[in-house]
Amino acid sequence: MVKKSKILPVVVSLVLLALLPQAAAAQEPLAGNGYSPYSLFGFGDLVRPGTAYNLSMGGIGIGDRNVRYLNFINPAAVTAREVKSFMMDFSLENRNVIYQGNAATSLSETAQGVLKSANNTFNMHHIVASLPIGSQAAFKLGIMPFSTVSYAFQADETSDALIAEAGDIRYTKEGAGGLYQAFLGTGVTLWKRLSLGADLDYYFGKIDRTSTATFRNNSSYRSIQSGWGYNVSCFGGKVGLQYQQPLSGALSAVVGATYGFSARLRGSEQRYAYGKTSSMTDTIINRKSSLENYRVPAELGAGLTLRYGEQWMVGFDYTRQDWTGLTFGGYPGIDFQTGLAQSFRAGFEITPNRYDVRHWMRRLTWRGGAYREYSHLFLNGSQVAATGVTLGLGIPVFRYYNSINLSVDIGQRGTLDSNLVRERYFLFTISFNLHDIWFIPTLYN
Secondary structure, three states, X not given: XXXXXXXXXXXXXXXXXXXXXXXXXXXXXXXXXXXXXXXXXXXXXXXXXXXXXXXXXXXXXXXXXXXXXXXXXXXXXXXXXXXXXXXXXXXXXXEEEEEEEEEEOOOOOOOEEEEEEEEEEXXXXXXXXXXXXXXXXXXXXXXXXXXXXXXXXXXXXXOHXXXXXXXOEEEEEEEEEEEEEEEEEEEEEEOOOEEEEEEEEEEEEEEEEEEEEEEOOOXXXXXXXXXXXXXXXXXXXXXXXXXXXXXXXXXXXXXXEEEEOOEEOEEEEEEEEEEEOOOOEEEEEEEEEEOOOOEEOOEEEEEEEEEEOOOEEEEEEEEEEEOOOOOOOOOOOOOEEEOXXXXXXXXXXXXXXXXXXXXXXXXXXXXXXXXXXXXXXXXXXXXXXXXXXXXXXXXXXXXXXXXXXXXXXXEEEOOOHHHOEEEEEEEXXXXXXXXXXXXXXXXXX
């Protein structure tokens, strides 16, 4: 007959292994670690595309054509340029986020408290360059993050029965990694008004999610570390069109549309679990398999802008992406589903007098916008949504169309209702827009 003292640690270990993914029910952020609770799910936080020029106007760009700036939101916009011009844009982003959520402060389900944390990060957002192909066509290439995974939580066991038997137990959940999107695109203008473009996208990256149960003062129990590791890559594509219609005088309108093709992710998924003591590590599970039912769904977008010469522009964008039915493993005990994602964006820019030689301030471009996003995440039956306002400034530098563009995004994602987490954020983006004229032969007398 097996003694109770030997079988109980095994039973407790197996129970903890099954319950680890549910630790989110009573999580606290690890001090000093950057995290976002919503990057726990799916591919993580999806990164908004666009340069500081786009982001400062609420993120619009599907219907925008501006020869001064690279706009890679719509593949057709690459043709908006001066002939023989080289264009490049790279951007840095600073994120400052305050998180707040409800959490049980005692064994009573009705006793509620508030958890707060803050985080700030500084990273490169994108780099993209473009060259002309003749007088009516151009191509571009670039890279930017598609999604980011970064979170770290901890919670201590509160069950008196488990603490009496096994001592203090601490649970931690951590995630790191993300996906990148490299793209190569080309576009052409036909009949001076209709522009068509297409991008070839390549998604790649690694994501690692771990859960750990540590027995802090009882050496007879093994600590358990389990998790999932993803190594993914795939090709995708996107097409776009823009039609420019002169109205009266310097006033013109541009209608744009984009369609991003569904892309099925290829790669491997590793499920692992280890039992650890101070002197040895035992493998409980170490299984690698091909990815199943992981894909980036198709996306449809439409946009409209009105532009008056180089003085002002207003625009509106709408996008939709149906994630319904797309499942992600590894969330037992958490009410998580995917659904239809939509976004509504509006923005404007004003330049008092771009060619004023006496008053430099009048040559600055002022921008603003707003957006409402409904993400693909449904938690506890509620869709996670974000609302924000944006402001921006374009500063001309040196010659041609070189400029420094600043963007500020102030918004909120999530809510304290339905046991969700509320994120209030301040995002600062700076883009360096470089412009030069190439392919001009040198003249000699």
